[in-house]
Amino acid sequence: xxxxxxxxxxxxxxxxxxxVPAIRPELFPKAAAGAAxxxxxDLEDSVPEAEKDRARANxxxxxxxxxxxxxxxxxxxxxxxxxHFYKDLIALLAVGGDRLDIIMVPKIGDPREPxxxxxxxxxxxxxxxxxxxxxxxxxxxxxxxxxxVEAIATASPRTESLHLGxxxxxxxxxxxxxxxxxxxxxxxxxxGLLDPWHFALARVITAARAAGLRPIDGPYGDFRDMEGLEAxxxxxxxxxxxxxxxxxxxxxxxxxAAFQPGEAEIAQARRVLAAMxxxxxxxxxxxxxxxxxxxxxxxxxxxxxxxxxxRI
Numbered sequence: 413x414x415x416x417x418x419x420x421x422x423x424x425x426x427x428x429x430x431x432v433p434a435i436r437p438e439l440f441p442k443a444a445a446g447a448a449x450x451x452x453x454d455l456e457d458s459v460p461e462a463e464k465d466r467a468r469a470n471x472x473x474x475x476x477x478x479x480x481x482x483x484x485x486x487x488x489x490x491x492x493x494x495x496h497f498y499k500d501l502i503a504l505l506a507v508g509g510d511r512l513d514i515i516m517v518p519k520i521g522d523p524r525e526p527x528x529x530x531x532x533x534x535x536x537x538x539x540x541x542x543x544x545x546x547x548x549x550x551x552x553x554x555x556x557x558x559x560x561v562e563a564i565a566t567a568s569p570r571t572e573s574l575h576l577g578x579x580x581x582x583x584x585x586x587x588x589x590x591x592x593x594x595x596x597x598x599x600x601x602x603x604g605l606l607d608p609w610h611f612a613l614a615r616v617i618t619a620a621r622a623a624g625l626r627p628i629d630g631p632y633g634d635f636r637d638m639e640g641l642e643a644x645x646x647x648x649x650x651x652x653x654x655x656x657x658x659x660x661x662x663x664x665x666x667x668x669a670a671f672q673p674g675e676a677e678i679a680q681a682r683r684v685l686a687a688m689x690x691x692x693x694x695x696x697x698x699x700x701x702x703x704x705x706x707x708x709x710x711x712x713x714x715x716x717x718x719x720x721x722x723r724i
Contacts, residue, residue: 424450424572426484426628427654427668428668430451430658431657432452433454433467434459435458437474440470441478443661446664447665449484453486454488455488456490464496472508475512476508485511485512486512486516486549491518492528493519505540506536507540512546514573515533516551518553519551519557520551522564524567525567526548547571548571550564551576552577553581554581556584558581565625571625573626576616578631593609594632594637610651613629614651617651628657629656631656631659635662645670645671655667672721673720673721677717
């Protein structure tokens with residue numbers, strides 16, 4: 413299978429990221445043909461301990477043999493603190509072929525951990541003559557990881573994305589909830605509910621953007637609650653998230669629509685670029701459009717929106 417080169421892997425389209433248990437190979441073709449921008453085959457939380465070897469073999473075969481089109485294809489391996497991590501990495505990179513885009517590493521807590529993954533991956537790729545370097549997606553889902561997220565974000569040049577893992581983070585922080593994402597009726601003021609994930613998500617997004625990475629929000633666990641999913645997605649988008657994890661295929665369309673610039677937004681971005689280009693030719697660094705001042709920051713925002721629209 414020929415893989416289209418990309419000038420900047422960190423600029424991949426990543427509105428929706430569908431989780432698929434690697435123990436369920438009958439789901440793989442549907443995920444490959446579905447609308448999600450990214451799919452990750454999960455070897456970690458969704459796989460019972462006794463099934464780890466079988467799930468790994470399923471993932472390797474799927475990466476090597478299925479046509480995943482232009483999707484971001486990832487595998488979430490088991491954590492570095494398990495006896496499965498090194499076997500996952502060796503199998504995927506040594507015999508899984510070149511199609512795999514990203515290794516997602518869970519429960520990253522220390523910047524030395526992605527450095528160690530990078531080192532081992534480099535050795536495996538060199539010995540396997542792998543045609544291209546795999547990227548890393550680091551899942552921030554512990555108190556330690558959140559406290560160290562800025563250093564983690566810059567620990568390896570392989571890293572493409574930071575992902576917020578809300579369920580494990582809630583447990584690590586001792587949050588009084590059993591839900592996966594969403595609001596908590598206890599976290600409120602007289603004015604209404606607050607978002608208990610605001611601080612964690614804002615910090616992950618800031619660390620990711622500062623390092624040039626894609627920030628991906630965690631999943632919304634109640635896949636029947638589309639209204640709650642849409643509201644959570646709007647909050648993540650407002651803070652600057654690039655996309656959001658999905659635990660069910662039925663959530664993908666909502667995520668794609670929410671993280672996709674609208675036609676009016678794209679048209680306005682193009683107007684901004686045209687106005688700034690006209691100002692540049694006249695020797696001006698700032699211009700007015702529709703009664704609002706535009707400057708170099710306006711160009712960056714408009715260029716980012718147009719580039720995303722073109723990737724879509």
